[in-house]
Every structure is written in C-alpha cells, then in structure tokens.
Amino acid sequence: MELTHIAKTVMEKRYLRMKEDGTRETPDEMLRRVARVIAAVEEKYGASKKEIRAVEERFYQLMDRQDFMPNSPTFTGAGTALGQLSACFVLPVGDSLPEIYETMKQAALIHQTGGGTGFAFSRLRPAGDVVRSSQGVASGPVSFLRVYNASTEAIKQGGTRRGANMGILRVDHPDILQFIESKADITQITNFNISVAITDAFMEALEKGTEYELINPRNGEVTGKLSAKLVWDKLVENAWKTGEPGIVFIDRINRRNPNNHVEVIEATNPCGEQPLPPYGSCNLGSINLANFVKNPYTDRAEVDWERLGEVARTATRFLDNVIDANKYPLPQIAEKALRDRRIGLGIMGWAEMLVQMGLPYDSEEAVALGNRVMTFIKQKALEESMALAEVRGPYPEWEGSQWHKAGLKVRNATLTTVAPTGTISLFAARPDLPCSGGIEPKFALVFTRNQAGALMLDVDGQFASIARREGWYSDELMQQVADRGTARGVSGVPEKWQRIFATSHDITPEWHVRMQAAFQGGDGLPVDQQPVDAAVSKTINFPHHATVEDVGKSYALAWQLGLKGITVYRDGSRASQVLTTGDKT
Ligand code: UDP
Incomplete structure (x- = not known):
C-alpha cells in the first residue's frame, strides 16, 4: 500500500488498533486483520483451511493494491470485542x-x-x-x-x-x-x-x-x-x-x-445512499476505479474490464462474508440483516478514471461510461451473488422478491450502492493517483486546506504529475489555478487538460444531476439491469450566485431522471467549510 500523508494520519488517529504487546498495529497489519476475520467465515460454508487461506490472501490483495476498501466500521471493528462492521x-x-x-x-x-x-x-x-x-x-x-x-x-x-x-x-x-x-x-x-x-x-x-x-x-x-x-x-x-x-x-x-x-x-442512512426498512442495516465497500484503466492518458486508454470484473466478484464475496462475521448491535437488527443479507458494493475514484480516459466529467461520453461501468459492476456482483446462492443458499426472504420473479436466485437482497467514501477514499489514494469520493468530481486542483487554522497549498497528485511529465509545472502556475479555483481559463495549462480536469464548480448542476442519474439508472429497469439497487450519494454543487430557481430546476430534473433523492450545496451557504477553493479564502 502506498499511502498519502493524510491517510497515514487518519489511520493512526482512528483505525490502527493497539496490539496485545501494547504497540500499535501497522496499516499492513490492519489489512491482514480484516482479511483474516472476513475470510474465516468461509469455514461455516465448508471451506478447508487451505481454501480459507487462499480467500484471505485474495481479500488482502484487494485492499493492499488499493483496488477495494470496505466501509470504515469494518476496519475499526473486525476482530475486536465490539465487532460491529456496518456503516x-x-x-x-x-x-x-x-x-x-x-x-x-x-x-x-x-x-x-x-x-x-x-x-x-x-x-x-x-x-x-x-x-x-x-x-x-x-x-x-x-x-x-x-x-x-x-x-x-x-x-x-x-x-x-x-x-x-x-x-x-x-x-x-x-x-x-x-x-x-x-x-x-x-x-x-x-x-x-x-x-x-x-x-x-x-x-x-x-x-x-x-x-x-x-x-x-x-x-x-x-x-x-x-x-x-x-x-x-x-x-x-x-x-x-x-x-x-x-x-x-x-x-x-x-x-x-x-x-x-x-x-x-x-x-x-445519514448520507442518503442507503434506503432501508426499519431495523435494516447494510455493510458497504467500494472499488477504486482509478486503478482500472489500461494505457492511461493516451488515445488508447480503455477500462480494464477483465480485472474490474474479477475485483467486483471478490468484493461481493467479501461483503457477503461481512454479514456473517458481523456482531450486530441489536437482536432485531441481527435478524433482519441475516434474513435480507443486504450489501452495498460501490465505487470511488470515478473522477480519476475519467482523467485517465481523457474524458471531461461534463461530457456525454463520461455520462455514458458511468452508466456502463456501474451496470457492469452490478452484473458481476449479481454473478457472484448467484454463485454464492448455489453453495450457501439464497437469502431467506428471497421467495417472492423481484429477483425471484425474474428467475434469479441470489444471496443478497440488494447488491449495489454508491457511498460517499469520505474516509476510505483517502486510504485508496496514492500520492500521484488520488481517489475522489464516490462519483464526485475533483473538488479543486490546487486548494487551500484549513488545517487547525493554518492555510496550506495542496496540488492534486494527478494534475501535478501530468504537469511535471509534460514540463509545464511551476509554482506560479499552480498559484494561478488556486486563485481562480479552476484550470479552465488559465492559459499556462494546455487546453486539453483545462477541459479534462473539470472541478465541481466548473460543472453545471445539470451535469451533476445527469451523472448521478447515469449511475442510479432510471425508472422501469428490470432488477438485474438497474445499476444501483440502493441509491447514490452525491452533492449537486452550485456557485454562490445561483438562484432559488436554479435549485428548483435541479430538484425537478432529479424527479424526471429517476433519482431516488437529491442533496444540493450552494458554495458559501454555510459558515464553515472544511475545503475551500483558492479564491474564496
Ligand atoms: N457514516 C457515519 N459517520 C460518519 C461518516 C459516515 O455514520 O462520520 C456512515 C453513514 O451511514 C454514511 C456511511 O457511513 O452514509 C458511509 O459513509 P462514507 O462512505 O463516507 O464512510 P467511510 O467508510 O468512507 O468512512
């Protein structure tokens, strides 16, 4: 694992556990702990010691390569006395x-x-x-x-x-x-x-x-x-x-x-991506799409479908195991979780995948690709859930469900969710290949971070490495991008990259909503073809000067395009923002 400075700090503060000898585990030991606890579930379904070790290694590799991360409680809870793993x-x-x-x-x-x-x-x-x-x-x-x-x-x-x-x-x-x-x-x-x-x-x-x-x-x-x-x-x-x-x-x-x-x-749930019945719960996990581009930054860039499919299937198995490894906080919740076996496989690093593919977030191609990628992941999750159902049985409430009616015997009532990945996207990020949360665009390319009162200048790793490789990096230019809050219109940045490096405020609310809809899928799709079974976490960003009517239009568009919900945020409308683009500070 190649962690950023921020990821290390967050892990040390909240995620790494004290070991019995009184020292703190390393990030690698944390991944080993999680992989071991989640793979151990296989024994219940008749796996041999050797098979369990093989599954454990696959789970470890998923996380060590930063291809997939489970939700925070799985990191903090696996193998502990509390043992609660769901978000x-x-x-x-x-x-x-x-x-x-x-x-x-x-x-x-x-x-x-x-x-x-x-x-x-x-x-x-x-x-x-x-x-x-x-x-x-x-x-x-x-x-x-x-x-x-x-x-x-x-x-x-x-x-x-x-x-x-x-x-x-x-x-x-x-x-x-x-x-x-x-x-x-x-x-x-x-x-x-x-x-x-x-x-x-x-x-x-x-x-x-x-x-x-x-x-x-x-x-x-x-x-x-x-x-x-x-x-x-x-x-x-x-x-x-x-x-x-x-x-x-x-x-x-x-x-x-x-x-x-x-x-x-x-x-x-709190961030809106997981609609649930009373006493419902769900464990989530997200694939880092930034890791799945072949020939990145070239005309031959393409999604590595084969590896993405493999990772989606292993991740689905991981999340199904979490349901059994989990210690539930209430008997009613345990009962419901085991009857429905809900999981929420999602994605992060979408913005970084798009940059590698050479597609601006606000483009028809990007919206079409979003739908295609998520539909593909859903398909692979479904294949794995059906394979698990063959061995472990369908989930107890399966009969009469929409899956049943469609002739699909599945292990899990719902398979896909797009979570915000607020913390785990930090763990998936590498210094030269960041990972934006969920399907959000990059918030800014060069930004000032308000850290304990001190303002620090930070350059997006992907933006910086391209600029260096192509020889147009300079501190003055980065400062200009910070001041404008975008690369668009900054003449020192090649035009191609101005367009491709779209940040949240370059993107109109309509494109934000359309991207959310591409991942969610509209009304009337058969159950196996709706890309996301639960919902999509997304903030529709507005500039400070947006009008009430602008917000109204987005709410109406959300209804028209089949979204399950919508959350908006107008820049500067709340007193304290953790992240601000350069020109607002
Ligand atoms: N969540 C929470 N407290 C937090 C952050 C998240 O309870 O401070 C829950 C909440 O249900 C949210 C879900 O975790 O909708 C997923 O959030 P996110 O993907 O940001 O969590 P991560 O796994 O990255 O910590």
Missing part, C-alpha cells in the same frame, strides 16, 4: 414515549460502534395533537428530532467521531412546514441531515398545480390541505439557503426495492 442503519420511531426513547437508546449504541442511523419521524402524531394518558398535547416530530440530536451530541462515535443521523418526515405529515424550517438556523440540529419524503401523490399535485392532503398518522384522518407548489417552493428555498432539507422520492424508492415484497422503506 448504515435505520430504526423505527413509534408514536409513544417508551418507543421514542427506546429507539434513542438503540441509536446511541449504534453510534458507539461507528454506525450511522436514519429515522423517519412520520409515525409521530403532530404537535398539538391529543395525548390521552396525560391529558396533554403532543410536542410533535420536530421536538423529538431535537431530543435525538442532543443525545447524539453527548456520544462520540467509535470513540472519536460523532454520530451521524438522517431525519425524515413524510411530506403529508401535518408538521411538514415546521420540519422544513427546522434547520434554517444552521447552528441547530447539527448532528442530523434532514430530508423530506416526497410521495407520488405530492408530485402529481405539484404537476397539476393542486393541493394535497395532510394526514395525522395517529388515526389516518385528513387534517388539512396544502398547496403542493407552496411546499415545494419552501423546500427549494431552504435548500438554496442552507443545503437542507434534501428530498427523497419515497414511493419510487419502494417501487424499485428488489425486496419490496416483505418490507416498506421509510428512511435512509
């Missing part, structure tokens, strides 16, 4: 005090293990509604959202990071307007992302310009009506102001869930 959980919130506080306790336990939690507050009766036992009035979903937030504040996740949450409310809940405004003050509810669950009925009312009904979840009674346009405009305006709330198209999510014969999804 994503969704818990139900019932409409009674004991249920509300029981779930809050459960979330605290999950946060301790490094997992993130999502909740729908949609079942809670609205503020001001009757409470029979106390003869009082209910305080409503938003007040409990605040209580959960305070609880999270008190607990550090996995010892070092704070818990991450997603709070969701259905658009037909009577408290929806209050919910939409709940994070207008950005100093509030900071441990939650919030999203509105948009129904088909709402979208129909929006298209027709009519009102839609608000329903009290306690008794199913219609309590009033709101103009769909009014609610939509408020949503968009708040997203423009602060980036929140995001939206998820909840009926679409359920329609396209391969496992929708046994469950109803009402929420997602």
Whole structure:
C-alpha cells in the first residue's frame, strides 16, 4: 500500500488498533486483520483451511493494491470485542414515549460502534395533537428530532467521531412546514441531515398545480390541505439557503426495492445512499476505479474490464462474508440483516478514471461510461451473488422478491450502492493517483486546506504529475489555478487538460444531476439491469450566485431522471467549510 500523508494520519488517529504487546498495529497489519476475520467465515460454508487461506490472501490483495476498501466500521471493528462492521442503519420511531426513547437508546449504541442511523419521524402524531394518558398535547416530530440530536451530541462515535443521523418526515405529515424550517438556523440540529419524503401523490399535485392532503398518522384522518407548489417552493428555498432539507422520492424508492415484497422503506442512512426498512442495516465497500484503466492518458486508454470484473466478484464475496462475521448491535437488527443479507458494493475514484480516459466529467461520453461501468459492476456482483446462492443458499426472504420473479436466485437482497467514501477514499489514494469520493468530481486542483487554522497549498497528485511529465509545472502556475479555483481559463495549462480536469464548480448542476442519474439508472429497469439497487450519494454543487430557481430546476430534473433523492450545496451557504477553493479564502 502506498499511502498519502493524510491517510497515514487518519489511520493512526482512528483505525490502527493497539496490539496485545501494547504497540500499535501497522496499516499492513490492519489489512491482514480484516482479511483474516472476513475470510474465516468461509469455514461455516465448508471451506478447508487451505481454501480459507487462499480467500484471505485474495481479500488482502484487494485492499493492499488499493483496488477495494470496505466501509470504515469494518476496519475499526473486525476482530475486536465490539465487532460491529456496518456503516448504515435505520430504526423505527413509534408514536409513544417508551418507543421514542427506546429507539434513542438503540441509536446511541449504534453510534458507539461507528454506525450511522436514519429515522423517519412520520409515525409521530403532530404537535398539538391529543395525548390521552396525560391529558396533554403532543410536542410533535420536530421536538423529538431535537431530543435525538442532543443525545447524539453527548456520544462520540467509535470513540472519536460523532454520530451521524438522517431525519425524515413524510411530506403529508401535518408538521411538514415546521420540519422544513427546522434547520434554517444552521447552528441547530447539527448532528442530523434532514430530508423530506416526497410521495407520488405530492408530485402529481405539484404537476397539476393542486393541493394535497395532510394526514395525522395517529388515526389516518385528513387534517388539512396544502398547496403542493407552496411546499415545494419552501423546500427549494431552504435548500438554496442552507443545503437542507434534501428530498427523497419515497414511493419510487419502494417501487424499485428488489425486496419490496416483505418490507416498506421509510428512511435512509445519514448520507442518503442507503434506503432501508426499519431495523435494516447494510455493510458497504467500494472499488477504486482509478486503478482500472489500461494505457492511461493516451488515445488508447480503455477500462480494464477483465480485472474490474474479477475485483467486483471478490468484493461481493467479501461483503457477503461481512454479514456473517458481523456482531450486530441489536437482536432485531441481527435478524433482519441475516434474513435480507443486504450489501452495498460501490465505487470511488470515478473522477480519476475519467482523467485517465481523457474524458471531461461534463461530457456525454463520461455520462455514458458511468452508466456502463456501474451496470457492469452490478452484473458481476449479481454473478457472484448467484454463485454464492448455489453453495450457501439464497437469502431467506428471497421467495417472492423481484429477483425471484425474474428467475434469479441470489444471496443478497440488494447488491449495489454508491457511498460517499469520505474516509476510505483517502486510504485508496496514492500520492500521484488520488481517489475522489464516490462519483464526485475533483473538488479543486490546487486548494487551500484549513488545517487547525493554518492555510496550506495542496496540488492534486494527478494534475501535478501530468504537469511535471509534460514540463509545464511551476509554482506560479499552480498559484494561478488556486486563485481562480479552476484550470479552465488559465492559459499556462494546455487546453486539453483545462477541459479534462473539470472541478465541481466548473460543472453545471445539470451535469451533476445527469451523472448521478447515469449511475442510479432510471425508472422501469428490470432488477438485474438497474445499476444501483440502493441509491447514490452525491452533492449537486452550485456557485454562490445561483438562484432559488436554479435549485428548483435541479430538484425537478432529479424527479424526471429517476433519482431516488437529491442533496444540493450552494458554495458559501454555510459558515464553515472544511475545503475551500483558492479564491474564496
Ligand atoms: N457514516 C457515519 N459517520 C460518519 C461518516 C459516515 O455514520 O462520520 C456512515 C453513514 O451511514 C454514511 C456511511 O457511513 O452514509 C458511509 O459513509 P462514507 O462512505 O463516507 O464512510 P467511510 O467508510 O468512507 O468512512
């Protein structure tokens, strides 16, 4: 493994474990530990010692070559007393005090293990509604959202990071307007992302310009009506102001869930890429696409399909094993995980693959390739899941699923997810070949990093090595790129590279949304052909001067192109940004 300085620091701080002799394990020993624990599962399915060793070596190679990384909790949890390996959980919130506080306790336990939690507050009766036992009035979903937030504040996740949450409310809940405004003050509810669950009925009312009904979840009674346009405009305006709330198209999510014969999804994990049913969980892992280009930076550049296929299959086996190696934080979660065997194989380093292929992110070719790569990975994951089902059996809930109906006997209810890979993309990055998170474009080529108050200049490894190789590198030029926040329009950078090195702010919101759609796949695809079974983590970046209407257009396009959800961020709309491009600091 060839790690960057940042990766080493992060690993040392949070990932490398103390060994029995009191010294800290090395990064290599960490990979060995993870490979050993995940391969050991094979014994359960009749593998010999020799076969287990061979699988262990394959798993180790996946990570050592930086071809694939499992989600953070698998690194921090494998072979430890806690032993919790999944990143994503969704818990139900019932409409009674004991249920509300029981779930809050459960979330605290999950946060301790490094997992993130999502909740729908949609079942809670609205503020001001009757409470029979106390003869009082209910305080409503938003007040409990605040209580959960305070609880999270008190607990550090996995010892070092704070818990991450997603709070969701259905658009037909009577408290929806209050919910939409709940994070207008950005100093509030900071441990939650919030999203509105948009129904088909709402979208129909929006298209027709009519009102839609608000329903009290306690008794199913219609309590009033709101103009769909009014609610939509408020949503968009708040997203423009602060980036929140995001939206998820909840009926679409359920329609396209391969496992929708046994469950109803009402929420997602914190970053939105994993819609899950109550007590659902998922372990994720991502392939570093930067490693799969033959003849990079030449006219003959092409995807190394053969090696990508092999890695996708081994990674699928790895993730299926994680389900058995996992120690679950609650019995309800263990039961559900073992009945559905959800996994989320995804990708990272997409931006770096594109540069090697010579394709700008904002091009038809790039969008087409994104769809092709993800569909291919899904196909390989499916092949492996079917092979596993032959030996280990299909997942227990398989009968009646969309897979079953399509004649596909699979081991896992869902196979693919595009996660943000916030930390593991650092582990996959090498000094001369970085790895951007998920399907995000490069944020900047030369940027200033605000590290403990000091501003440091950092040049993208791929950009720097091309510039050096071609002889146009100079500190002055890099400073110019930093000042502009992009290579486009900087005359010292060859025109070809100005175009290919597209950064998030060069790319219009429409291209961001189209790329997300290419990976997600639209409505109506057969279950084996939808590239992503779960969802895609993506931030649609807007320049500071973007208008409310611009944000509205992206939300509408998200619906048209079949996205399961959308999250936007307008530059400078929140006080503290970790990363800033040169001209903003
Ligand atoms: N997550 C979390 N806390 C964090 C970061 C991530 O709970 O600080 C969870 C959350 O469910 C998120 C998922 O992990 O959606 C995947 O995030 P990411 O891919 O960034 O995690 P990594 O494996 O890179 O740490």
